[in-house]
Amino acid sequence: MSDEKTLDGKVIEGHVYDGIKELDHPLPKWWVYLFYATIVYSVAYVAYYEFLGGPSHEEQYLTAMAKIEKRAAENKPEETEVAEVDPKTLLSDPVALKIGAESYVQVCAACHGAKGEGMIGPNLTDKYWLHSKGDGEGILIAIKEGFPEKGMPPWKDVVEKSKHSPLAAYVMNLQGTNPANPKAPQGELIE
Numbered sequence: 001m002s003d004e005k006t007l008d009g010k011v012i013e014g015h016v017y018d019g020i021k022e023l024d025h026p027l028p029k030w031w032v033y034l035f036y037a038t039i040v041y042s043v044a045y046v047a048y049y050e051f052l053g054g055p056s057h058e059e060q061y062l063t064a065m066a067k068i069e070k071r072a073a074e075n076k077p078e079e080t081e082v083a084e085v086d087p088k089t090l091l092s093d094p095v096a097l098k099i100g101a102e103s104y105v106q107v108c109a110a111c112h113g114a115k116g117e118g119m120i121g122p123n124l125t126d127k128y129w130l131h132s133k134g135d136g137e138g139i140l141i142a143i144k145e146g147f148p149e150k151g152m153p154p155w156k157d158v159v160e161k162s163k164h165s166p167l168a169a170y171v172m173n174l175q176g177t178n179p180a181n182p183k184a185p186q187g188e189l190i191e
Helices: 029-051 057-075 094-107 136-145 161-174
Strands: 010-017 020-023
Touching: 094 161, 136 161
Parallel strands: none
Antiparallel strands: 010 020
């Protein structure tokens, strides 16, 4: 072989660009084996899922969801029936009011304000009510069913059943307080 065809014992491909001669360097063996393995895997994958009856993505999803639902049903604590207490009886119970205050902060404060002064939702500290008469029963219904047409979601599935009455008592307890910057009265005056 002549010097033009080899360089340090390696074959020159004949490609020259800006004085640089391209050499024939083989790919690393591990890369070649990996490449062939991906080809074999892809052929097996297509054969299994397209021709041999492998499960579709929808079937895999439904199977996974069934497992999740089964596990959730197994781990769900048994719901004991909680007797609903009249919120008026809880107005003098500091523990119930504390529980109600915690629930209020979690689900109500974003719309009704931290002190019930009203923001997006109406003011809860005055004597004006849009949907109830400000009594315990009306407030409980508002908590459970909400007013979706007005933007208030139902909270019956979010707030634990045992916390419905304390939350209603806390809202009743807000009436007559004078927070800073209250929202203007809305609804009907209830004495």
